[in-house]
Amino acid sequence: MTHALFTVVGLVVVGGGLYLLVRGPASLRAGVAVLGLVLLISGAWYGLSVAPPDREMGNVQRIMYVHVPAQWMALMAVTLNFFCSVAYLFRPGWAKDALAEASAEVGLFFGAVGLVLGSIWGKPTWGVYWSWDPRLTSEAILLVAYAGYLALRRFIDDAERRAVWSAVVGIIIAVDIPIIWFSVRWWRSLHQMQSSPSTVDPDMVRALRWNAFAFLALWLVFLSSRYLIARARTQREVAPPPLAAEVAT
Amino acid sequence: MSAGRPPNLLGATWVLVRKDLLLEWRTRARANALVFFSLATLLLFSFALGPDTTILRRAAGGTLWLAILLASVLALGESFRVEQENAALDGLRLAPADARALFLAKSLANALLLMLLGTVILPVLAALAGVTLVQGPGPMAVVLVLGALAIAGPGTLYAAIASQARARDVLLPLLLFPLLIPALVAAAKATSLVFEGDPMLQFRSWLGLLAGFDLVYWSLGFVLFPRVLED
Numbered sequence: 001m002t003h004a005l006f007t008v009v010g011l012v013v014v015g016g017g018l019y020l021l022v023r024g025p026a027s028l029r030a031g032v033a034v035l036g037l038v039l040l041i042s043g044a045w046y047g048l049s050v051a052p053p054d055r056e057m058g059n060v061q062r063i064m065y066v067h068v069p070a071q072w073m074a075l076m077a078v079t080l081n082f083f084c085s086v087a088y089l090f091r092p093g094w095a096k097d098a099l100a101e102a103s104a105e106v107g108l109f110f111g112a113v114g115l116v117l118g119s120i121w122g123k124p125t126w127g128v129y130w131s132w133d134p135r136l137t138s139e140a141i142l143l144v145a146y147a148g149y150l151a152l153r154r155f156i157d158d159a160e161r162r163a164v165w166s167a168v169v170g171i172i173i174a175v176d177i178p179i180i181w182f183s184v185r186w187w188r189s190l191h192q193m194q195s196s197p198s199t200v201d202p203d204m205v206r207a208l209r210w211n212a213f214a215f216l217a218l219w220l221v222f223l224s225s226r227y228l229i230a231r232a233r234t235q236r237e238v239a240p241p242p243l244a245a246e247v248a249t
Numbered sequence: 250m251s252a253g254r255p256p257n258l259l260g261a262t263w264v265l266v267r268k269d270l271l272l273e274w275r276t277r278a279r280a281n282a283l284v285f286f287s288l289a290t291l292l293l294f295s296f297a298l299g300p301d302t303t304i305l306r307r308a309a310g311g312t313l314w315l316a317i318l319l320a321s322v323l324a325l326g327e328s329f330r331v332e333q334e335n336a337a338l339d340g341l342r343l344a345p346a347d348a349r350a351l352f353l354a355k356s357l358a359n360a361l362l363l364m365l366l367g368t369v370i371l372p373v374l375a376a377l378a379g380v381t382l383v384q385g386p387g388p389m390a391v392v393l394v395l396g397a398l399a400i401a402g403p404g405t406l407y408a409a410i411a412s413q414a415r416a417r418d419v420l421l422p423l424l425l426f427p428l429l430i431p432a433l434v435a436a437a438k439a440t441s442l443v444f445e446g447d448p449m450l451q452f453r454s455w456l457g458l459l460a461g462f463d464l465v466y467w468s469l470g471f472v473l474f475p476r477v478l479e480d
Contacts, residue, residue, distance in 0.1 A: 156413075183435060
């Protein structure tokens with residue numbers, strides 16, 4: 001019950017935040033960006049000095065405070081991309097297309113950050129930067145897939161075709177996620193299981209949540225800014241403003 | 250087929266498959282090029298992995314599927330490039346046939362071509378890598394069929410998209426390769442098990458994964474392809 005409540009509240013915060021940032025003045029985006037940076041810096045301080053070191057992994061474990069939120073943000077962005085793609089095919093609209101583009105790019109960014117942080121953590125813990133563990137491998141495959149998605153968007157000039165085709169590709173990639181996961185898990189396995197908040201020190205949980213909110217603020221700013229750029233670009237393609245010469249005459 | 254009545258889905262698919270195969274048969278240029286391309290790939294793999302036959306033998310399953318996968322990009326791109334000539338694709342779109350029939354036909358024709366390709370290069374691989382079909386030809390045929398279907402289904406959908414974009418030769422592998430990794434893993438593993446025997450009885454699980462992949466992507470392609478073609 002509490003989980004469902006948290007999910008609903010979270011969706012309202014994310015959705016409402018995104019709406020406000022897109023519709024509101026640019027100063028609001030700047031404000032949230034500053035807030036995100038402050039949270040990020042203070043979260044780094046909290047995670048590095050206040051939270052206790054892990055019993056087995058020692059200080060290395062502190063990377064988790066930024067690695068895990070980055071992965072959460074990537075997951076949220078990819079989910080958003082999937083829903084935008086499906087929604088576009090049912091009822092076309094430029095807003096959905098622009099949001100799909102923004103979420104793919106932001107998801108790729110946070111996913112890449114999470115992957116790099118994870119592999120830095122892996123070197124002292126597993127002894128290697130890269131292990132062929134299902135999560136790592138699945139995520140790497142997905143990042144390449146979304147890079148392909150973004151390349152596709154670049155290579156199609158017609159705005160309407162681009163929207164339809166990238167929606168199709170977005171759905172196809174999202175459907176691949178569980179299949180990739182299973183195939184790679186059968187192929188090989190090694191990743192850490194998740195810990196539940198009740199088994200770890202409360203200061204650790206606090207550090208993680210703090211950083212998660214910092215990442216969320218930045219995620220919202222990135223996504224809304226990227227959305228506005230995508231929106232402006234399609235606007236110019238579909239209904240270009242009059243040329244300077246035409247205006248003069 | 251009585252005049253004036255549009256053909257049903259399967260009828261239209263059959264007509265289109267025959268058209269594609271007939272085109273292929275008349276020149277045989279694409280099939281020939283593909284066979285020699287994948288033979289060259291097999292040779293390259295053998296040279297890259299070194300003269301040690303134990304390594305070659307262990308890598309044989311993956312080598313076979315990489316050779317087919319690399320050739321498939323050329324085959325898929327070509328299968329839509331021929332439709333661009335004389336705006337043949339527009340002609341097909343105007344015909345009173347379901348766009349989904351076009352997907353089924355193109356995918357089936359491509360899959361048949363890839364199965365043929367696999368059958369032709371398999372003996373060469375067996376000779377180069379020194380492998381034998383320990384489990385017999387039956388399981389190998391099943392893997393070839395399921396693997397070819399796995400490449401051809403999503404491959405046809407993506408080729409239809411890429412063929413109308415800029416830089417299509419770069420775009421198709423960029424989109425297709427990450428998507429096909431589960432199918433590649435399953436097909437390569439299953440093939441290795443055919444070559445080396447299957448003491449742990451894993452063969453069926455890999456076939457299951459491959460069949461599931463086929464089912465998911467052929468259904469998705471079937472549903473989404475009309476949206477790709479519409480203007």
